Amino acid sequence: MQxxxxxxxxxxxxxxxxxxxxxxxxxxxxxFGAFLASYVGTRLGNPDCALGVAAWPEAGHLxxxxxxxxxxxxxxxSSYTMVRAISRAERGDRAGFRxxxxxxxxxxxGFLVVKSAEYALKISHGYYPGSELAKANAGLSIxxxxxxxLTILHGLHIVAGLIWNGVAYYxxxxxxxxxxxxxxxYAGLYWHFVDVVWVFLFPLLYLI
Amino acid sequence: MNRETTTHDDxxxxxxxxxxxxxxxxxxxxxxxxxxxxxxxxxxxALIIASIKASLIGFYYMGLRRERAMMFIILGIGAVAVGxxxxxxxxxxxxxxx
Numbered sequence: 001m002q003x004x005x006x007x008x009x010x011x012x013x014x015x016x017x018x019x020x021x022x023x024x025x026x027x028x029x030x031x032f033g034a035f036l037a038s039y040v041g042t043r044l045g046n047p048d049c050a051l052g053v054a055a056w057p058e059a060g061h062l063x064x065x066x067x068x069x070x071x072x073x074x075x076x077x078s079s080y081t082m083v084r085a086i087s088r089a090e091r092g093d094r095a096g097f098r099x100x101x102x103x104x105x106x107x108x109x110g111f112l113v114v115k116s117a118e119y120a121l122k123i124s125h126g127y128y129p130g131s132e133l134a135k136a137n138a139g140l141s142i143x144x145x146x147x148x149x150l151t152i153l154h155g156l157h158i159v160a161g162l163i164w165n166g167v168a169y170y171x172x173x174x175x176x177x178x179x180x181x182x183x184x185x186y187a188g189l190y191w192h193f194v195d196v197v198w199v200f201l202f203p204l205l206y207l208i
Numbered sequence: 209m210n211r212e213t214t215t216h217d218d219x220x221x222x223x224x225x226x227x228x229x230x231x232x233x234x235x236x237x238x239x240x241x242x243x244x245x246x247x248x249x250x251x252x253x254a255l256i257i258a259s260i261k262a263s264l265i266g267f268y269y270m271g272l273r274r275e276r277a278m279m280f281i282i283l284g285i286g287a288v289a290v291g292x293x294x295x296x297x298x299x300x301x302x303x304x305x306x
Binding site: 084208 | 222223226233236237250255257258262269271279282283287289290293294296297
C-alpha cells in the first residue's frame with residue numbers, strides 16, 4: 001500500500017512537471033508566434049520591406065548564410081545528442097548521459113560563437129539599425145530591426161537552455177539516476193523547443 | 209518516472225530522424241533557390257518544410273507520440289492562436305494598396 005502511494009506521488013510529480021513545462025512552452029509559442037506573424041505580414045505586405053533574398057545585400061550575404069546554415073547543423077546535432085543523453089539517463093547509464101549532455105552544451109556554445117561571428121560580419125558591412133546604410137533604406141532598417149530582435153531573443157533562450165543543461169549535468173554527478181533522467185527530460189523538452197524556433201527562423205530570416 | 213510516456217530508447221529511429229532533419233534542411237535551401245522572386249510561394253514552402261521538421265522534432269525528440277491528449281490540447285491552443293495571427297494579416301495583404 002505504501003509503495004503504491006509512493007509510486008502514485010512520483011507519477012503525479014512527473015506528470016505535473018511535464019504539463020507545467022508544456023504550458024511554459026505554450027507561452028513561448030505565443031511569444032515567438034506573435035513576432036513571426038508580425039514579421040511575415042510586414043515582409044509580404046510592405047514593398048519597402050519586400051527585399052527577397054536581397055534582404056542581405058550582396059556584400060556578406062553568402063558568408064552570413066553559410067554561418068546560419070552551420071548553426072542549423074549545430075542545433076540539429078545538439079538535439080540528437082540531447083535525445084541520446086535522455087536515453088542514457090533512462091537506462092541508468094550515468095557516464096553516457098554526462099558525455100552526451102556535455103556534447104550538447106559544447107554544441108550550444110558553438111552556436112553562440114558562430115552567431116557572434118555572424119553579428120560581427122553584419123555590423124562590419126553596416127547591417128544594423130541606425131547605420132548609414134539602414135537610414136538610406138527604410139525597408140532594410142525594418143528588416144534589420146526584426147532580424148536582431150528575433151535572433152537576440154532566440155539567443156537568450158539558447159543561453160537559458162545552456163544554463164538548464166549545465167545544471168542537469170552538474171547535478172548528475174551523484175544524484176539518483178531516476179532523478180537525473182527526470183531533469184534530463186525537462187531540460188531536453190526546452191532545448192528541443194529552442195531548436196524548433198530556429199527551424200522557423202532560419203528560412204524566414206535568411207532564405208526569403 | 210512514467211516510462212510509458214517518456215522512454216527514449218529508439219536509437220536507430222532517433223538517428224533516422226536526425227538524418228531526415230538534415231535532408232529537410234538541404235531541401236529548404238534548394239527550395240529557396242527555385243522560388244527566387246516568388247515571395248509568397250517562398251514563404252509558404254519555407255513554412256511547410258519548417259512545420260514538417262518541427263513535427264519530427266516534436267513527435268520523436270520531444271516524445272509527443274507517447275504523450276496524452278492534454279499535451280496536444282495545450283499545443284493546439286498555441287497553433288490555433290498563431291494561425292489566427294497569420295491568417296488575420298491576409299485581408300490586409302489582399303486589399304491594401306501600396
